[in-house]
Structure formats: structure tokens, C-alpha cells
Amino acid sequence: MADWISVHPLNPQKRLLAQIGAHLRKGAVIAYPTDSCYALGCHLGDKAASDRIRAIRQFDKHHLFTLVCRDLSEISTYARVDNAQFRLLKSMTPGPYTFVLQATNEAPRRLQHEKRKTLGLRIPDNAIAQSLLEALGEPLLSVTLILPPDHLPVSDPEEVRAQLDRLVDVVVVGGNCGYEPTTILDLTDGEPKLVRQGKGRVAWMEHASDSQYD
Numbered sequence: 001m002a003d004w005i006s007v008h009p010l011n012p013q014k015r016l017l018a019q020i021g022a023h024l025r026k027g028a029v030i031a032y033p034t035d036s037c038y039a040l041g042c043h044l045g046d047k048a049a050s051d052r053i054r055a056i057r058q059f060d061k062h063h064l065f066t067l068v069c070r071d072l073s074e075i076s077t078y079a080r081v082d083n084a085q086f087r088l089l090k091s092m093t094p095g096p097y098t099f100v101l102q103a104t105n106e107a108p109r110r111l112q113h114e115k116r117k118t119l120g121l122r123i124p125d126n127a128i129a130q131s132l133l134e135a136l137g138e139p140l141l142s143v144t145l146i147l148p149p150d151h152l153p154v155s156d157p158e159e160v161r162a163q164l165d166r167l168v169d170v171v172v173v174g175g176n177c178g179y180e181p182t183t184i185l186d187l188t189d190g191e192p193k194l195v196r197q198g199k200g201r202v203a204w205m206e207h208a209s210d211s212q213y214d
Contacts, residue, residue, distance in 0.1 A: 012174075023169060032129060053141075065143055068121075070139075093122075096182045098121070101118060146214075183198040184196040
């Protein structure tokens with residue numbers, strides 16, 4: 001049975017977030033709210049927990065996780081960011097966007113695209129997610145919370161309580177998040193490329209349909 005922890009969506013309780021952070025450090029898989037929809041998360045260095053998330057989402061080895069960060073300084077630890085990219089990131093974060101960037105040597109190899117050496121990163125505009133990252137003190141490995149065979153993300157964990165009770169260790173309950181996943185932007189090759197249109201609006205970019213990030 002999962003531990004269901006209700007956190008205030010605007011003023012998250014530090015005591016509860018510290019408990020969730022402790023669960024993550026011990027290998028927990030959590031469901032938590034973001035600014036787009038609910039997500040699954042685990043500790044960055046925990047391969048067993050990330051393998052559990054792959055099993056929940058029925059991913060193959062090619063599907064990539066997203067690194068959820070507190071701020072731009074944390075992104076720059078794991079990704080190479082030039083001046084133009086930094087200005088774009090600053091203008092669009094925090095927000096419902098995932099950015100594909102070239103990985104640094106600090107980025108775990110298993111998180112990178114096996115050929116391009118890229119990874120997906122984001123800074124969510126959600127008080128619970130931001131406070132959780134602050135309590136954890138490091139990025140969170142994450143994917144959108146979609147429960148196969150469904151195709152839409154989970155917006156309210158109470159709607160799928162019976163399923164989540166059997167799949168994850170902690171459910172962070174923070175209200176309804178909506179159904180739209182993040183917008184994915186590839187910043188690795190000159191001009192930004194729109195990989196997936198999601199909640200974040202970027203109508204001025206060329207659209208492409210394929211994405212290995214979720």
C-alpha cells in the first residue's frame with residue numbers, strides 16, 4: 001500500500017516534504033504534482049527505482065527520463081548551455097517545458113540518448129514540486145504519470161487510487177493538475193526545434209512529432 005501524503009498546493013508543509021525526501025533517498029517511487037500533470041519520480045542515483053518506473057510505464061530501454069531541476073544553476077551542472085540557450089531558458093522557466101540539451105560529464109550516462117549524448121531537463125512552476133526539490137537538495141528523475149493502456153496523463157491521483165496503491169510507495173496529493181504534458185524543445189542544434197506541443201505555448205516554432213522523452 002502506498003503512503004498518501006496530502007500537501008497544500010500553495011503553501012507546502014516543510015515537515016511533509018522532508019518525509020517525502022527521506023522516502024526518495026531510501027529508494028521510493030513517488031507520484032507527485034507538477035505544473036502540467038502528475039509525474040512519477042525517484043532518486044537520481046537509484047537504478048532499481050528507475051527500473052520500477054520503466055515497468056510501470058512499460059517503457060523500453062530507449063525511452064528517456066527527464067531530470068527535474070530547481071533552477072538554471074542546477075540545469076547547467078548536467079547540461080551544456082551557451083549564452084543564447086541560457087537567455088531562452090531564463091525566459092521560459094519555471095514553466096511546463098522540457099528542454100533537450102547536450103549532456104555534461106556530470107550527467108549519468110544511463111540518462112542520456114545513447115547516440116546523441118543529450119538529455120531532457122525541466123524546471124516546473126509548481127509550489128509542491130519546487131519545495132520537494134528544495135527538500136531533496138538535488139534533481140529528481142521523472143516521467144509523466146500515464147498508466148498503460150491509458151494514453152492521457154493522470155490529473156488527479158484519487159481517480160486511480162486503487163492502481164497507484166499497488167504501483168508506487170508514496171503519492172503526493174496536491175490537487176488537480178490537468179491533462180497536458182510538457183512542451184518539449186530541442187535546443188541542441190542551432191535554432192530551437194519543437195519536438196512535442198504540450199501545455200507550454202510556442203506557436204512560433206516548427207512542429208515535429210517524434211519524442212523519446214515523457
